[in-house]
Amino acid sequence: MLQKPESGALPILRAEGEKDGGRDGETQALAASQEAASPLLQETPGEHLGARREEGPAEPALAPRGARTLAAKASARRRAYRRLDRTVAELVQFLLVKDKKKSPITRSEMVKYVIGDQKDLSPEIIARAAEHLRHVFGFELKQLGRKQHTYILINKLKPLEEEEEEEDLGGGGPRLGLLIMILGLIYMKGNSARETQVWEMLRRLGVRPSKYHFLFGYPKRLIMEDFVQQRYLSYRQVPHSNPPECEFSWGPRSNLEISKMKVLGFVAKLHKKEPQHWPVQYREALADEADRARAKARAEASMRARARGA
């Protein structure tokens, strides 16, 4: 097995633990990357960052001192590019690791744990990381809400058909099933369901909030913390409720990752009926499908327009 030699002090990337209970996350321990010559580093051609860097016009006849200064500048520029590349790579890894937990990532976390003192270049670093995620992994770095600077990764690969999914070698199954049951309940109840209704449904399935379940772990924690934190569910107090009650609705990630029609289809199958059996929900799902198709067409048209423009 070939060993790829690496230089001494290397950046140690550690994603911090989440804020809940016993998890005291390890915070960053990023050392600045050493730029000892590494076989891994590619020479990044100048035009790569050309749009942003000031490239002076080519100087014709160079006096020796001029040539040295130019060479020094060029090598400093190369170091800066390499450092930037490194940071972008670390950000990609950071985002992938964070996304595995499905927790949204804030811009300030990215700066705190990865970008550090290259903060001024944050937009470029984030944009390049997003491009790598799209091109290499098929993930889209999506901003949740315009002001919030909070991001999640969306899988842009086409969703699998049922038979294909079997082959996928599993992973995450039961929890997702539980989520879809809850999303179904919420949808059928008119897009929000009281917390008591959710627990009642689960109780009928033999799932109790604080009793350890062999498939779901601790359901209360899974639903109230994990699903809410991962933005699959939204949880809020019902205004003007007395005694105060709380309700669930679909979270922004659910809206992005699954559709009303799919969830209705799941509920229908569960009851051995057709989706049309519930005319109100069916109409709503159709309208939702139409909206999605329109949004998709708009996005594709603008992509094509941009490609033409280039």
Added chain:
Amino acid sequence: MEEGRAERRRRTEAPSHMQGGTRRAGVMTDVHRRFLQLLMTHGVLEEWDVRRLQKHCYRVHDRTAAVEELEDFINNINSVLESLYIEIKKGATEDDGRPVYALVNLATTSVSKMASDFAENELDLFRKALELIIDSETGFASSTNILNLVDQLKGKKMRKKEAEQVLQKFVQNKWLIEKEGEFTLHSRAILEMEQYIRETYPDAVKICNICHSLLIQGQSCETCGIRMHLPCVAKYFQSNSEPRCPHCNDYWPHEIPEVFDPEKEREASTSKANRKSLRSRQH
């Protein structure tokens, strides 16, 4: 405008530093992307699983294309991954030499992938277990010895009973293997952390005399002390009736294992595969 155009180009094509250059960069299609996503989900996969995965990705995204030879397929992806300082690395299980693959970090030296799944005290428990494993003669650390270190852990206080559960979590997530109450590193941990281990424990670390990679389990020469992985021993002494130490030429005192044969493996694997996929669904 110059700037706008460069930005637009970046959005629709691969980033320009990935194209051309001295190395021919591979082409990424959804086949490759799906493959990477699934490999990441599983952490580590055996070769037969990887081949199945590859075929699955072609079936889903590009039925008409011919399935590329696995080695080329992976090399192509790796040439694209290079600018991200990660690669699909091939290794072998230390006990019987089955080829395994994992997506590993090239530039970092940490337990970073674990950091998202475990709390601070759990990561410290892993580090303690890791140290015991590396220092041991056999490559195994006993459960008792690991649990005795529970008081020294950073972070929230952990009881021994809890620590036992955490060790099981490590096994489930393929960071440790358990055999009869003793723990060693899973091939996933070896692939992902080899660099970290070599740099963090340069004096304690053991290296295989044949392949020069990190060695946790293996055989050693009783005369001169050099060590070899079991699969490396198998290959080196294959059909050699008088095995001798490559370093000091003394008689090699251990039983020579068989070389791993994927063909024999496939015959047994159909029943194994069913059992395996059931297991992987249970988490």
